[in-house]
Amino acid sequence: MNPRRKKRLFILVAILFGIGSAIGLVLYALQENINLFYTPSELIEGKGPDKQKPHVGQKLRIGGMVVPGSVVRDEKSLFVEFKLIDTGPLVTIRYQGILPDLFREGQGIVAQGHLTSFDTIEAFEVLAKHDEEYMPAEVAEAVKGIRHEKPAYTIPKGN
Structure with a gap:
């Protein structure tokens, strides 16, 4: 795999991890407000x-x-x-x-x-x-x- 593809793949994985973490934190925070x-x-x-x-x-x-x-x-x-x-x-x-x-x-x-x-x-x-x-x-x-x-x-x- 060439360096350019590796860099793009790393950026894509980092973005997906960031979005997943943000969604997880929002759901955890909203769990307290569910009644x-x-x-x-x-x-x-x-x-x-x-x-x-x-x-x-x-x-x-x-x-x-x-x-x-x-x-x-x-x-x-x-x-x-x-x-x-x-x-x-x-x-x-x-x-x-x-x-x-x-x-x-x-x-x-x-x-x-x-x-x-x-x-x-x-x-x-x-x-x-x-x-x-x-x-x-x-x-x-x-x-x-x-x-x-x-x-x-x-x-x-x-x-």
């Missing part, structure tokens, strides 16, 4: 046909209805804890901050945060639906058939 949407049932039972569950520490969004009687507020801080439900199990949401004005029991919400245990999420953002007509498609599909009635069971108060 999947779950319902309480999908969080506990698993999502998809292979029933994959999120791991502790994973960033995610969860949507459902706030269980009536489950909201517990700390009187000395902005800490609030409440339960979410769809058609199955309950999930606990812990949030430190000011809740949206439209937040109330029996309301559909979406919380974004980190999974701290298999059924508890430490939220850093809570969004409440803003009118009766609009609901994101993924939330509407997840909460189909849920009634806005107080459940027959009671949730113990406390942290």
